[in-house]
Amino acid sequence: MHSPKFGSITNKHMIIDFRSDTVTRPTPAMLEAMMKATVGDDVFGEDPAVNELEQTAATLFGKEAALFCPSGTMTNQIAIKCHTQPGDEVICDADAHIYQYEGGGIAANSGASVKLLPGDRGRINALQVEQAIQPDDVHRPRTSLVCVENTSNRGGGSCYDFEELKKIKQVCDNNGLPFHIDGARLFNALVAKNETPRPYGELFDSISICLSKSLGCPVGSLLLGDARFIKKAKRVRKLFGGGMRQVGYLAAAGIYALQHHIERLSEDHEHAKMIGAALQTQTYVERVMPVETNIVIFETKETSAKDLVALLKDQSILAYAIAPTKVRLVLHLDITKEMVTRTIQILENLKSA
Numbered sequence: 435m436h437s438p439k440f441g442s443i444t445n446k447h448m449i450i451d452f453r454s455d456t457v458t459r460p461t462p463a464m465l466e467a468m469m470k471a472t473v474g475d476d477v478f479g480e481d482p483a484v485n486e487l488e489q490t491a492a493t494l495f496g497k498e499a500a501l502f503c504p505s506g507t508m509t510n511q512i513a514i515k516c517h518t519q520p521g522d523e524v525i526c527d528a529d530a531h532i533y534q535y536e537g538g539g540i541a542a543n544s545g546a547s548v549k550l551l552p553g554d555r556g557r558i559n560a561l562q563v564e565q566a567i568q569p570d571d572v573h574r575p576r577t578s579l580v581c582v583e584n585t586s587n588r589g590g591g592s593c594y595d596f597e598e599l600k601k602i603k604q605v606c607d608n609n610g611l612p613f614h615i616d617g618a619r620l621f622n623a624l625v626a627k628n629e630t631p632r633p634y635g636e637l638f639d640s641i642s643i644c645l646s647k648s649l650g651c652p653v654g655s656l657l658l659g660d661a662r663f664i665k666k667a668k669r670v671r672k673l674f675g676g677g678m679r680q681v682g683y684l685a686a687a688g689i690y691a692l693q694h695h696i697e698r699l700s701e702d703h704e705h706a707k708m709i710g711a712a713l714q715t716q717t718y719v720e721r722v723m724p725v726e727t728n729i730v731i732f733e734t735k736e737t738s739a740k741d742l743v744a745l746l747k748d749q750s751i752l753a754y755a756i757a758p759t760k761v762r763l764v765l766h767l768d769i770t771k772e773m774v775t776r777t778i779q780i781l782e783n784l785k786s787a
């Protein structure tokens with residue numbers, strides 16, 4: 435394997451970090467909102483900022499209640515624990531975060547197994563789900579939960595068609611199965627598809643959303659559901675060590691983000707499309723996955739993803755090799771238009787020299 439050489443555009447001082455949308459730092463306005471938070475002991479349910487954040491998010495989706503947690507891994511894992519019993523089986527896409535990136539938590543935390551489906555860029559369909567449900571047979575694990583991810587991370591930020599989600603929900607209802615959505619980037623999907631949160635609230639028994647990704651918070655995720663589910667979830671959060679005390683300072687960042695950082699996601703999507711389009715014509719690129727939201731994934735040609743990432747790093751651009759020949763770039767709040775322009779220049783010069 436040989437590597438493409440660089441042109442001469444280099445500025446070692448400005449690092450442009452596309453590794454993940456988790457790398458954002460709070461804006462001055464967000465920090466100010468955090469400083470002003472009124473806090474209390476959230477394990478006692480006495481933190482006003484946390485209560486406000488949970489109530490705001492629940493209302494947004496038309497759900498009864500919400501639970502603030504340290505991470506999206508925790509909100510997903512709590513949901514899985516609440517919906518399953520040891521020995522049960524969870525249906526999800528083979529690329530799902532709950533399976534790929536949560537440390538084997540489905541098995542470790544819930545004692546459950548997984549039925550992995552080969553989806554379309556991270557998205558499974560109703561027919562696949564229906565065919566994956568185990569028959570009522572003592573030899574078989576008991577299917578007890580269906581999970582989808584929207585947008586799909588390894589699917590390159592792909593969005594579900596809401597009509598398909600409704601069909602999956604119908605299959606769930608026909609079989610008495612709860613339906614969970616890993617919505618780490620659900621707001622990206624809502625903005626990209628011009629959808630509103632409430633229909634998602636109606637469709638899903640539990641919803642996980644991340645505040646620490648595109649919404650720009652330093653920490654935090656929310657789990658939404660009905661009051662009974664969230665009561666149970668709160669017990670599991672304690673069990674997992676996720677009960678936090680005067681955490682309203684972080685919840686205040688979440689409240690700020692829900693007010694100010696949703697609409698601007700369209701900028702990230704615009705930037706991602708520009709970068710995707712620029713990559714399309716480069717000789718070192720085999721294929722760019724369709725860009726639907728803030729994630730750009732491309733396959734390399736004649737060079738490994740690792741080598742290409744190293745070359746980009748020499749030019750102060752940080753990206754992530756997610757497979758031997760796949761590179762991922764994620765747009766976010768801290769990437770300006772100027773940085774995007776500069777990145778495109780660098781990407782276009784990678785082939786020259």
Ligand SMILES: *Cc1c(COP(=O)(O)O)cnc(C)c1O
Nearest residue numbers: 505506507508531583587616618
């Ligand atoms: C980031 C992410 C999560 C949660 O990750 P944490 O780092 O634990 O907050 C869950 N699902 C998806 C699809 C993600 O991209």
